Every structure is written in structure tokens, then in C-alpha cells.
């Protein structure tokens with residue numbers, strides 16, 4: 001199947017699952033084939049994760065749409081992303097919010113994501129290479145935080161970087177499978193909603209997993 005036909009088929013499916021029209025049109029504008037290696041060019045619009053090297057993956061389009069929708073972006077937000085990877089999710093966020101801070105621990109991935117995002121004309125983002133500590137406190141507080149790697153629990157350090165009423169979308173579970181959580185920050189008891197099962201590569205760092 002050609003790229004255009006695969007793309008049309010993917011968007012037909014997404015339209016049935018995703019309510020937020022802004023998310024659907026952002027996904028329709030971002031060329032996912034630019035974020036995958038030439039080997040995966042014809043698989044760019046299959047609804048599955050693809051390898052991006054260094055043992056990491058670009059997330060499945062449906063999961064990108066679901067996580068982005070859960071952030072409830074209106075356009076004026078400052079958003080933190082953990083796990084730049086290919087930069088695909090960063091591009092979707094850049095379409096939908098005012099300013100994106102994206103953190104990646106593998107410098108080569110950070111560099112190639114930066115290059116592709118610049119080539120596509122995005123200007124409202126910054127990518128930083130992370131240290132051990134999770135997130136990017138220097139830019140806090142954020143209106144929304146999205147974590148595109150799986151954590152053993154909801155990290156307090158990330159909730160500290162979020163505004164009151166802000167949302168943290170994060171896969172939580174084992175190293176191999178997780179539950180996708182939407183956590184709304186409250187003064188006392190945070191609101192936690194499960195969005196379903198998922199499989200992400202592990203989030204590495206203090207308060208998350210150790211590198212294996």
C-alpha cells in the first residue's frame with residue numbers, strides 16, 4: 001500500500017477513537033514519515049510503534065493521539081515532554097500549545113529530533129539533554145506534562161513541576177507493560193484516571209528505572 005492510502009486508512013481509524021478535532025487536525029498536518037528511518041518509510045502510517053535506534057521507539061499514532069487529547073490543550077499552554085525520541089510527539093504538541101520543553105537522555109536522538117523539527121519550521125520548542133533528575137525544573141511550572149516512557153509510579157518531582165489543575169499523562173506499571181494514567185494535580189488528593197493499557201520503553205532516572 002502506498003503512503004497516501006495508508007495515511008487515509010489510519011485517519012479513518014483515528015477519527016472513530018479520538019474526539020478532539022484539534023488533535024486530529026494536528027496529526028493530519030505532521031508528516032510522520034519524516035520522523036522514522038528510511039527503512040520504515042512505508043510503515044510510517046501503520047498504527048504501530050517503530051524502532052528509532054538506541055533500543056527506543058516512536059510511539060504508535062493512536063497512543064500519541066490519546067495522550068495528546070488527555071492533555072486537553074487549548075493553545076496557550078507551556079508543556080513539558082519527557083522522552084523526545086524521534087521528535088514526532090514534540091511536533092504534535094508544538095502544533096497545539098504555545099511552548100514545548102522536551103527532554104531526551106540520548107544526545108544523538110535529541111540532535112536528530114531537533115534537526116527534523118527545525119526543517120519542518122517549528123520554532124516554539126526547546127530540546128534539552130537530561131541529567132539523572134526527572135523533568136526540567138528550570139522551566140517550571142508547566143500547564144501540562146507528558147511522559148512518553150514507562151515509570152514504576154507517578155514521580156512526585158514531576159507533579160512539583162506542574163501547575164495546580166494541570167495534567168500529567170504518564171504510563172505507570174512494570175518495565176514491560178503499563179497503565180496509561182491522566183493525573184490532574186489538586187491541592188490535596190490528585191485526580192487519577194486510567195486511559196487503558198500500553199507498552200512503553202522504560203523511563204530511566206532518579207525515581208524511575210535503572211538503565212539495564
Ligand code: SAH
Nearest residue numbers: 058083085086089103104105148203204205
Ligand atoms: N515521544 C517519542 C517516543 C520516544 S520513546 C516519539 O514520539 O518518538 C521514549 C524516549 O524516552 C526514549 O528516546 C528514551 O531515551 C527517553 N527517555 C527515557 N528516560 C528518560 C528521561 N528520564 N528523561 C528524558 N528522556 C528519557
